[in-house]
Amino acid sequence: MSVQVHPDDQYADESIHKPCGKTECWYILDCEEDAEIIIGHQAQSREEFQQLVNRGEWSKLLQSLKVKKGDFVYVPSGTLHSIGKGIVILETQQSSDITFRLYDYDRVDQEGKKRELHLEQAMAVMTCPHKQVMQDNLKERLKNLESTRLIEGEYFTVYHWKLEGRAQVPLTTGFLLVSVINGMGQIVTKESVSTVKKGDNFIVPATIGEYFVDGDLEMIVSHT
Structure with missing residues (x-):
């Protein structure tokens, strides 16, 4: 993956006439030992950034971070980033x-x-100096369900759910996007029972009513 950056909503609207920019986040599903990502840069000014680019001193410019399975990385618009080899991610964006x-x-x-590179546009939209965003990691326990809020942002909120048994989960938002990253279980409503397993993705709609999740499951859950 190239070292790249995405614009914010204002730049996307005013310069490209697109409805929105792109903020994203990654949950590391699996990776090789000593796997690395690029997240941000080390320049303290745009002048220093330009000088390092002109000299091709990428190791001095780019900020690398070792990752492991289960890590979570928030990538706001304007953040330089790249995913290294041997990494499998689940992206919310x-x-x-x-x-x-x-x-x-x-x-x-x-x-x-x-x-093709986009040096002028990349430098126009990047955040300088780089800003590290603190993450939530707020844990809650609902009987057999452990919920960890990974990030609560302007565009999405993302949780890690670990279920051991049966739990009724109140739907407090319009909908939920769910990706099963480990295990097997069932979604139980008044009308149906649906089996879900690792690799499945599904939507919990606002109209679902009362429902239960049952099984041994690990999930990434998000909503706007």
């Missing part, structure tokens, strides 16, 4: 595909051509 590539490791395709 704004619905946008606007991407500005800053650096692509000088890779070439089969015809010997490098990918």
